[in-house]
Amino acid sequence: MVAPDWQTFAANTTVHGLRYVFESPSRFRRVIWLLLLLGAMAIYVFLVAQSVAKYYSNPVNTEFKEIVPEKGELTFPAVTICNLNRFVKTKINMFENDDNFYKMSLNLSACEAIKMANIHLSCGQGLLCAFERFGSAVAENCNETTRQQIISVLNSTKKPIFNPEEFLSTYGHDFEDMFLYYCRFAAIENCTSADFQPSLTQNGLCFTFNSGENATTVRGTRRAGTSGGLSVILDVQANENTISEFSRGLRVVVHDQGTFINLEKGFNVFPGSHTLARVTTTKRERLQYPYHSNCTQRLIPGMPRYSRDGCFLQCEANTTLAMCGCRIMGIPVPSNSSVCTFQHQFCEERCAESHNPSKCSCGIPCEEIEYTSQVSYSQFPDVGAAKILKHLKAYNKSMEYQRANLVFLQVGFQHHGYTLVTETPSYRLGSLLGDIGGNMGLFLGCSLLTLFEFVDLLWSVLESRADRSKSISSQEQNDPV
Numbered sequence: 175m176v177a178p179d180w181q182t183f184a185a186n187t188t189v190h191g192l193r194y195v196f197e198s199p200s201r202f203r204r205v206i207w208l209l210l211l212l213g214a215m216a217i218y219v220f221l222v223a224q225s226v227a228k229y230y231s232n233p234v235n236t237e238f239k240e241i242v243p244e245k246g247e248l249t250f251p252a253v254t255i256c257n258l259n260r261f262v263k264t265k266i267n268m269f270e271n272d273d274n275f276y277k278m279s280l281n282l283s284a285c286e287a288i289k290m291a292n293i294h295l296s297c298g299q300g301l302l303c304a305f306e307r308f309g310s311a312v313a314e315n316c317n318e319t320t321r322q323q324i325i326s327v328l329n330s331t332k333k334p335i336f337n338p339e340e341f342l343s344t345y346g347h348d349f350e351d352m353f354l355y356y357c358r359f360a361a362i363e364n365c366t367s368a369d370f371q372p373s374l375t376q377n378g379l380c381f382t383f384n385s386g387e388n389a390t391t392v393r394g395t396r397r398a399g400t401s402g403g404l405s406v407i408l409d410v411q412a413n414e415n416t417i418s419e420f421s422r423g424l425r426v427v428v429h430d431q432g433t434f435i436n437l438e439k440g441f442n443v444f445p446g447s448h449t450l451a452r453v454t455t456t457k458r459e460r461l462q463y464p465y466h467s468n469c470t471q472r473l474i475p476g477m478p479r480y481s482r483d484g485c486f487l488q489c490e491a492n493t494t495l496a497m498c499g500c501r502i503m504g505i506p507v508p509s510n511s512s513v514c515t516f517q518h519q520f521c522e523e524r525c526a527e528s529h530n531p532s533k534c535s536c537g538i539p540c541e542e543i544e545y546t547s548q549v550s551y552s553q554f555p556d557v558g559a560a561k562i563l564k565h566l567k568a569y570n571k572s573m574e575y576q577r578a579n580l581v582f583l584q585v586g587f588q589h590h591g592y593t594l595v596t597e598t599p600s601y602r603l604g605s606l607l608g609d610i611g612g613n614m615g616l617f618l619g620c621s622l623l624t625l626f627e628f629v630d631l632l633w634s635v636l637e638s639r640a641d642r643s644k645s646i647s648s649q650e651q652n653d654p655v
């Protein structure tokens with residue numbers, strides 16, 4: 175009964191070739207057909223295995239799109255401006271008997287310690303001498319002996335009395351003094367010094383325009399070009415220089431609101447320059463695990479928006495906090511313990527050596543906005559600008575002073591739009607099934623329904639077996655033994 179079933183099946187099945195394997199009159203041709211059929215099957219299995227492997231590797235496509243914002247308004251980035259000089263000379267050299275000393279709230283708690291050291295230095299001089307590595311060279315009336323003396327006094331208490339953050343923010347530049355009459359946003363809106371929020375970074379006090387902090391609205395602009403963004407004239411107060419990163423001028427960082435201010439990503443501006451920063455925006459959207467980017471939607475305490483460099487720095491600060499019990503200056507950590515200072519110096523160094531960034535699990539963010547600045551400079555002011563300043567603003571400083579101090583900074587978008595870079599899965603279940611089906615058709619000439627032909631065959635085989643065993647057992651019953 176089985177043999178005829180199989181013959182009919184082979185003759186009628188939609189698997190091409192199977193028929194010839196059984197029906198060809200010559201044995202030679204039957205063998206050839208069998209080999210062809212087996213070959214096609216092998217290739218098919220190989221290709222299906224490849225497709226499945228590709229599906230499980232979760233490949234992605236990266237698409238680049240140029241977007242022009244619908245309402246015509248582009249969100250303007252935050253612009254952080256820092257004076258490279260960290261401490262104002264006038265403040266540093268101000269003695270306690272000066273009227274302004276208390277007015278400028280220069281009386282820090284550590285000032286008592288300087289007095290205790292019994293040396294004739296102002297509070298600022300003493301702290302600068304102790305705080306900076308080359309303090310004895312930089313601060314007046316200070317030599318290495320005095321430096322060690324001050325450090326030992328500041329280090330003598332169990333609880334630190336010296337707070338570097340406080341020192342940097344009170345003895346640093348005031349924005350009011352750097353701000354000079356002129357500030358425009360998008361060519362029409364007047365901005366004031368109050369629009370620049372102070373923020374403490376690792377290198378000292380900086381000021382952020384359009385920070386979006388404290389629920390202030392984030393500005394947007396409808397105009398491309400440097401005049402469509404922020405234009406501001408600043409005075410770097412070069413004659414107030416004490417110590418900086420070996421040069422005078424400003425550091426400017428263009429960044430996304432709420433992300434950690436990474437000064438490494440900024441550019442320097444020299445005094446006496448008209449600085450144009452043309453910003454291009456790239457917005458990136460990535461896919462989470464299991465896709466290759468494995469991006470993270472993590473939130474980090476103290477930073478409204480995740481950024482990878484902020485995460486790494488906080489991770490290191492966390493390690494220091496755990497090992498030494500103090501915060502690294504300028505890095506937000508969820509703790510109100512005091513800032514690291516002389517008491518923690520050696521612990522801090524040991525910690526920095528032993529810190530292992532690969533343990534931080536700081537992945538790349540799923541959404542990220544990158545601002546890339548193209549910066550160009552020319553000399554500022556020219557004769558015309560100097561005359562305008564004098565005429566309109568009654569600014570009477572000499573040309574020499576202006577060339578040594580003023581910066582005209584303009585930050586604006588290069589294009590009216592941004593580049594959106596998105597990742598999309600490139601090989602989904604549909605594509606996998608398509609490949610499996612397509613190859614099935616190409617190599618075996620059959621489709622999904624052919625599988626049911628085999629099921630059907632199996633069914634009829636089982637059925638006929640059952641029939642036969644029934645008839646055999648009924649025969650046995652009929653046979654008298």
Ligand SMILES: *[C@@H]1O[C@H](CO)[C@@H](O)[C@H](O)[C@H]1NC(C)=O
Nearest residue numbers: 276280281282283284285286
């Ligand atoms: C200055 O600060 C010290 C320590 O905080 C304090 O004892 C002292 O009274 C302050 N001086 C004035 C005049 O406020």
Ligand SMILES: *[C@@H]1O[C@H](CO)[C@@H](O)[C@H](O)[C@H]1NC(C)=O
Nearest residue numbers: 293294315316317318319320
């Ligand atoms: C350092 O300065 C103090 C006072 O300003 C002075 O007494 C001392 O001799 C100086 N030490 C050195 C090594 O110059």
Ligand SMILES: *[C@@H]1O[C@H](CO)[C@@H](O)[C@H](O)[C@H]1NC(C)=O
Nearest residue numbers: 355356358361362363364365
């Ligand atoms: C901005 O300030 C200038 C004078 O400094 C004034 O003439 C102008 O009207 C102000 N613009 C706005 C929009 O307030």
Ligand SMILES: *[C@@H]1O[C@H](CO)[C@@H](O)[C@H](O)[C@H]1NC(C)=O
Nearest residue numbers: 370371372373385387388389
């Ligand atoms: C936000 O506002 C509070 C209270 O007005 C103030 O203490 C804080 O410094 C502000 N933060 C910034 C970044 O300006």
Ligand SMILES: *[C@@H]1O[C@H](CO)[C@@H](O)[C@H](O)[C@H]1NC(C)=O
Nearest residue numbers: 474475485486488489492508
């Ligand atoms: C730092 O520690 C805090 C609290 O322990 C934690 O919430 C935060 O995620 C840590 N930051 C990093 C970057 O590991």
Ligand SMILES: *[C@@H]1O[C@H](CO)[C@@H](O)[C@H](O)[C@H]1NC(C)=O
Nearest residue numbers: 499500501508509510511512
């Ligand atoms: C942090 O501040 C809170 C409340 O202000 C206080 O209860 C806690 O003891 C402080 N922690 C440290 C380590 O100072």
Ligand SMILES: *[C@@H]1O[C@H](CO)[C@@H](O)[C@H](O)[C@H]1NC(C)=O
Nearest residue numbers: 325326329516517518519520
């Ligand atoms: C501060 O004092 C501690 C001990 O109290 C000591 O280990 C550390 O070396 C001192 N730091 C400096 C800079 O002298």
Ligand SMILES: *[C@@H]1O[C@H](CO)[C@@H](O)[C@H](O)[C@H]1NC(C)=O
Nearest residue numbers: 463468469470535536537538
């Ligand atoms: C994905 O990233 C997280 C950290 O964001 C990490 O812990 C995890 O091991 C990564 N997974 C893979 C498969 O790389």
Ligand SMILES: *[C@@H]1O[C@H](CO)[C@@H](O)[C@H](O)[C@H]1NC(C)=O
Nearest residue numbers: 564567568569570571572573
């Ligand atoms: C500049 O103007 C200020 C007042 O605005 C005045 O006190 C000062 O004498 C002037 N300087 C010169 C060089 O004219």
